[in-house]
Amino acid sequence: MxxxxxxxxxxxxxxxxxxxxxxxxxxxxxxxxxxxxxxxxxxxxxxxxxxxxxxxxxxxxxxxxxxxxxxxxxxxxxxxxxxxxxxxxxxxxxxxxxxxxxxxxxxxxxxxxxxxxxxxxxxxxxxxxxxxxxxxxxxxxxxxxxxxxxxxxxxxxxxxxxxxxxxxxxxxxxxxxxxxxxxxxxxxxxxxxxxxxxxxxxxxxxxxxxxxxxxxxxxxxGQQNRLPIKAKKAPVRNRYFQYLIFKNGDKIAMRERTDRDIWQNLYDFYLLETDEPKPMLRDLLLPDSVNELVQQGVLSTMPTGAMQLLSHQRIQAMFYVIDLPDKLAGHLPTGLKWYSQAMIGDLPKPVLIANYLEKSFG
DNA sequence: AACTCGGGGGC
DNA sequence: GCCCCAGAGTT
CATH class of the missing domain: 1.10.340.30 (Hypothetical protein; domain 2)
Known part of the structure; x- marks a missing residue:
């Protein structure tokens, strides 16, 4: 027609x-x-x-x-x-x-x-x-x-x-x-x-x-429910984010996301992305320098998980909080910086991160 | 032309 | 679950 x-x-x-x-x-x-x-x-x-x-x-x-x-x-x-x-x-x-x-x-x-x-x-x-x-x-x-x-x-x-x-x-x-x-x-x-x-x-x-x-x-x-015709979108991609949250006193280490990826110029934590779920900290393949920090720090709370649904990705995140002693506070991995609670409030963050902070430190 | 980029709300 | 929302930029 x-x-x-x-x-x-x-x-x-x-x-x-x-x-x-x-x-x-x-x-x-x-x-x-x-x-x-x-x-x-x-x-x-x-x-x-x-x-x-x-x-x-x-x-x-x-x-x-x-x-x-x-x-x-x-x-x-x-x-x-x-x-x-x-x-x-x-x-x-x-x-x-x-x-x-x-x-x-x-x-x-x-x-x-x-x-x-x-x-x-x-x-x-x-x-x-x-x-x-x-x-x-x-x-x-x-x-x-x-x-x-x-x-x-x-x-x-x-x-x-x-x-x-x-x-x-x-x-x-x-x-x-x-x-x-x-x-x-x-x-x-x-x-x-x-x-x-x-x-x-x-x-x-x-x-x-x-x-x-x-x-x-x-x-x-009788075609109201058929029109408009729209091709189906590709299925969502599953991603697994393991976040290490380094703490020192009331300060938290965060970094600006600069890669060509979601959440560009927003702030999150030290991130290890894996191609499958890794619910155990000890199973993470971390760089040696980071692993050393983890070993000398204290896993201060139970790890928590969260899921964030985007239109094109499903992100399953684990959060591991690691308390660092003062003597290691100067040894953060590249890109991470210390921020006080007040400063973190002013940083732009993905909803996944903002929700986590609110729940755990809010 | 196909991919990528967020998050929320309605059913 | 699935669909769609006063779309645009990049590859």
Whole structure:
């Protein structure tokens, strides 16, 4: 079935229907009370792959901590990551910082105002560029996010796999055509996303009260639960982290993660990763220098375990606390540094580590 | 085109 | 369990 044959009929009904629906059903969200491109940008980056309910408190904290892009540009990166802690995808925070500096220093503080200029910024891709361009500057460019894929796939009965490049082109072309019908591009873009989030939900969409029910191919053919089509993701990778937590008095040894891996620029402890579970400290193959520290230290508490589920990894961690006498405090493995409890509170940490610290030392 | 990058919430 | 969330960058 070719959706293009029905497009002319549907599009003139679909767009105004969504705009009307939005006017009545839209949520009152803080970033909807501004056209300041800096605030819009901040909200959009926070909301990438993140639910509104999760991102909202972060948005409030960020605009309080960094009221202007100039403030963000001059922020301490560690403090910024600490504010971002728990949101995940930490490269978003690093790119945010980098782009704030770029705009402040290279662009003389002038925020890019067009879709194409916005796309050049680090951390601003096709979705975010379209969102800022339309919301802040009124440009007639269409956003295509997860909500839009779902709504369009259902209403227009598109059964291409949305993870493929060709499908992305199909949806982008359709969205670009639809927004030509919009009375206001910003309102329409927000409307279709809000509609996907509230009405045309992934599971159990509210078709009975849907304003475009009679225009929806999926509803009319009973395919709401089949569309959109999406290829399954690769299974999650299992990883086993053995953490050695060196203590000296009230100080704990931590290090910044700098490898090309998860949690870049966040802080954790001395880590030995193994390819299978190693619940016994004595089974760990440690470097000689580290092993010597372990031998001379005191295993001060029972080892504890924890699991952290990411979207693409399942991390099973063991935590071994080792008390070091003063005379060995200067012999930490490379990269580790001593931090007092108060200092650790200011360090950005993965949720796995923050939870552990809270439970064991909080 | 495929991989990688977090964490949480809903069912 | 499984899916998805106002995606982007790298390989």
């Amino acid at each position: 070719n959706w293009q044959s029905d497009l002319n009929v549907i599009e003139t009904v679909f767009v105004p229907s969504l705009e009307r629906w939005y006017e009545y059903h839209k949520r009152d969200l803080p970033w909807r009370h501004t056209r300041n491109p800096y605030y819009i940008w901040l909200s959009e980056v926070i909301l990438q792959q993140t639910r509104v309910a999760q991102g909202k408190p972060y948005y409030e904290r960020f605009i309080a901590a960094y009221p202007t892009i100039n403030d963000l540009a001059h922020a301490d990166e560690r403090e910024l990551l600490r504010l971002w802690q728990g949101l995940g995808y930490y490269s978003r925070a690093r790119n945010l910082h980098q782009t704030a500096r770029h705009i402040t220093e290279q662009l003389n503080g002038k925020f890019p105002e067009t879709y194409h200029e916005l796309l050049k910024m680090k951390g601003i891709g096709v979705y975010t560029a379209a969102a800022i361009a339309s919301f802040a500057f009124g440009e007639r460019v269409s956003v295509v996010d997860g909500n839009v894929y779902r709504v369009l796939a259902r209403v227009f009965g598109i059964d291409e796999d949305i993870t493929t490049t060709s499908a992305k082109k199909t949806f982008a072309a359709l969205a670009a055509r639809l927004i030509q019908q919009a009375s206001d591009p910003a309102t329409y873009n927000q409307a279709i996303m809000e509609f996907g989030a509230i009405q045309c939900t992934p599971v159990a969409p509210d078709c009975l009260l849907c304003p475009v029910q009679q225009q929806c191919v999926a509803y009319l053919t």
